[in-house]
Amino acid sequence: MPKQRLDTLLVTLNLCSSRQQAQTLIRAGEVKVNQQTIDKPATEIDPNAKIELLAKPKFVSRGGEKLAKALELFQISVKDRICLDGGISTGGFTDCLLQAGAKQVYGVDVGYGQVAWSLRQDERVILKERTNFRYVTPESLYESNTPADLGVMDLSFISLTLVLHPLWDLLIHPKEVILLVKPQFEVGREKVGKNGVVRNSLDQAEAILNILQVAQNLGWSYGGLTWSPITGPAGNIEYLLWLKIADRSFFPTLNNIHEMTDTAFKQLNS
Structure with missing residues (x-):
């Protein structure tokens, strides 16, 4: 499968309800990909990678x-x-x-x-x-x-x-x-x-x-x-x-x- 932007992938996988919510998490250092913290929403990620959310925002956007x-x-x-x-x-x-x-x-x-x-x-x-x-x-x-x-x-x-x-x-x-x-x-x-x-x-x-x-x-x-x-x-x-x-x-x-x-x-x- 082709790689996807991390913020888009989080929404696709139902880990976040919106790209804005995903971007907030990513920029805050709350997302790990294969045990490595990724802080740039546009980072291209393999959909099969292991993704971990350290926290989830209280609201759908900031x-x-x-x-x-x-x-x-x-x-x-x-x-x-x-x-x-x-x-x-x-x-x-x-x-x-x-x-x-x-x-x-x-x-x-x-x-x-x-x-x-x-x-x-x-x-x-x-x-x-x-x-x-x-x-x-x-x-x-x-x-x-x-x-x-x-x-x-x-x-x-x-x-x-x-x-x-x-x-x-x-x-x-x-x-x-x-x-x-x-x-x-x-x-x-x-x-x-x-x-x-x-x-x-x-x-x-x-x-x-x-x-x-x-x-x-x-x-x-x-x-x-x-x-x-x-x-x-x-x-x-x-x-x-x-x-x-x-x-x-x-x-x-x-x-x-x-x-x-x-x-x-x-x-x-x-």
């Missing part, structure tokens, strides 16, 4: 670890809630929500065929693929079913400011939201450095504040902010922003947010 931090830090309960995952991709956020007790998750993605097989087979997951989130309506998504009251978003190549309005319309009270903020898609091109990385913590803070201001104009209040425990593929620092409905709520200044982004830079680049 996104689950990001969302899990926000749920724990902000003490958000998702038990028995109907949720909306904008930009479901492999399904890390959705997997995290289900493991935390979500009753149902609507997953929307512009792509097709990326969602982990285990989630595709889960009756609690309702997929809307080949669907641009900006143009989704409650009628087209939910039909006559109960809408979601908690939304999570992990989008690329688009500013979150462009999807907040449809997100508002798609959620019912309490309209809680956790956004994964990727500054490289929020700042101007002139602020994006080599390999698409935003290296200025003030630029990141300004991007977060801009999202917050748009959200506030729609009716959301600030709930909390933290940095993702895992950087993006190119090393970009990402942030988890919690929005909620509240009569009175602290609204951070640019300086408040900059303190957070500056701390994130020091923590993740140390």
Whole structure:
């Protein structure tokens, strides 16, 4: 049999549910081939080789670890809630929500065929693929079913400011939201450095504040902010922003947010 990429082979052998999950394991040094640790996902491997996993990720992709931090830090309960995952991709956020007790998750993605097989087979997951989130309506998504009251978003190549309005319309009270903020898609091109990385913590803070201001104009209040425990593929620092409905709520200044982004830079680049 011809050799295969190690990440692809792990999925073929049902050792991992997705290539992204496999790549996470491989890069972490958690995969041995014929008793030798392999840390490059593209390494060509004989399918008959002895493959050993030293550990298995908790979620189908790294996104689950990001969302899990926000749920724990902000003490958000998702038990028995109907949720909306904008930009479901492999399904890390959705997997995290289900493991935390979500009753149902609507997953929307512009792509097709990326969602982990285990989630595709889960009756609690309702997929809307080949669907641009900006143009989704409650009628087209939910039909006559109960809408979601908690939304999570992990989008690329688009500013979150462009999807907040449809997100508002798609959620019912309490309209809680956790956004994964990727500054490289929020700042101007002139602020994006080599390999698409935003290296200025003030630029990141300004991007977060801009999202917050748009959200506030729609009716959301600030709930909390933290940095993702895992950087993006190119090393970009990402942030988890919690929005909620509240009569009175602290609204951070640019300086408040900059303190957070500056701390994130020091923590993740140390």
